[in-house]
Amino acid sequence: MIPIYFKNGAVNRLYHLLLNVKPRQRSKVEYLKNIRAINKWCLKNISVRGKKYSFPDVIKADYDEIVEIANVYNSRRTKIPKKYKKFIIETLYKQRFPRQEFVEELQITVCPYCNRNFVNSTYKRTMCDLDHFYDKETYPILAVSFHNLVPVCHACNHAKASKSISYSPHNMKFNTDDLLSFDFFIDGMDFLSDNQQIGIEIDCGREFATNVRELKLREVYQIHSDIVQECIKKAIMFNPKYMTDLFNTYNGLFESEEELYRIVFGNYMEESFYGKRPLSKLTKDVLSKLLIEIYGFNME
Numbered sequence: 001m002i003p004i005y006f007k008n009g010a011v012n013r014l015y016h017l018l019l020n021v022k023p024r025q026r027s028k029v030e031y032l033k034n035i036r037a038i039n040k041w042c043l044k045n046i047s048v049r050g051k052k053y054s055f056p057d058v059i060k061a062d063y064d065e066i067v068e069i070a071n072v073y074n075s076r077r078t079k080i081p082k083k084y085k086k087f088i089i090e091t092l093y094k095q096r097f098p099r100q101e102f103v104e105e106l107q108i109t110v111c112p113y114c115n116r117n118f119v120n121s122t123y124k125r126t127m128c129d130l131d132h133f134y135d136k137e138t139y140p141i142l143a144v145s146f147h148n149l150v151p152v153c154h155a156c157n158h159a160k161a162s163k164s165i166s167y168s169p170h171n172m173k174f175n176t177d178d179l180l181s182f183d184f185f186i187d188g189m190d191f192l193s194d195n196q197q198i199g200i201e202i203d204c205g206r207e208f209a210t211n212v213r214e215l216k217l218r219e220v221y222q223i224h225s226d227i228v229q230e231c232i233k234k235a236i237m238f239n240p241k242y243m244t245d246l247f248n249t250y251n252g253l254f255e256s257e258e259e260l261y262r263i264v265f266g267n268y269m270e271e272s273f274y275g276k277r278p279l280s281k282l283t284k285d286v287l288s289k290l291l292i293e294i295y296g297f298n299m300e
Helices: 011-019 025-047 056-062 062-073 082-096 098-106 154-161 207-215 217-237 242-251 257-266 271-276 279-293
Strands: 129-132 149-152 179-184 198-204
Touching: 011 056, 011 082, 011 098, 025 082, 062 198, 082 129, 098 149, 129 154, 149 154, 179 217, 179 279, 198 217, 207 217, 217 257, 217 279, 242 257, 271 279
Parallel strands: none
Antiparallel strands: 129 149, 179 198
């Protein structure tokens, strides 16, 4: 649900790390032989809108190109030879892919599939899984394509496995707020003391429906009813007039009223920052609804 973007020049930097690092001398000849053979196969078999794709082109392809390459590959009767499939997956992806650098080059710290768990890196290791939007067994030619790989939490990677979903975070055609919205319902009079009396709903269009179903987002979000309960209490305590008084009382302490709202409510309210903290989208939607219904105050 959270779009992801590469830093400027990231694709070329990652490509250099992936293919230009010299292998051990004893395997150098075989390594280069495989690269040349795969490149030759690509130029012969991967053509989109009249453009022939080399193996480097496939690796660097943007999301829209990845979709078309996958369609071309899927439609062909002849697939890439098994020995080259094994080389791409076992050698390039599992042994040589620069996982830590890849995650660091993307401007996100929270799982883009669910917005629930961190995917940041620690020293010499990543705290996430890399999901292949087009699975590597079916589409081995895309196994190391940068815009086919998504850094996700283990829960999402396990739930998706090799299944197809409808939305990739590399797809720039949609914003998070266009894809889905969260709401909640009350199922008891004691919801302020018992968060089990609060349910969470997800409303989405067809672009995100498969993601919600396959990643089981409706089910996993129910454990966050305590967050919704906190939002309700905070919305009652920190009404808009009180927030304005706080901002004016502590003149100069906050850079903006948006920063004050983030500190008080514990999360980012701006769509562009959803990827910085877990549950930002849930928090923003619930608080927006509450502030409008209670005070007629629109946060937009």
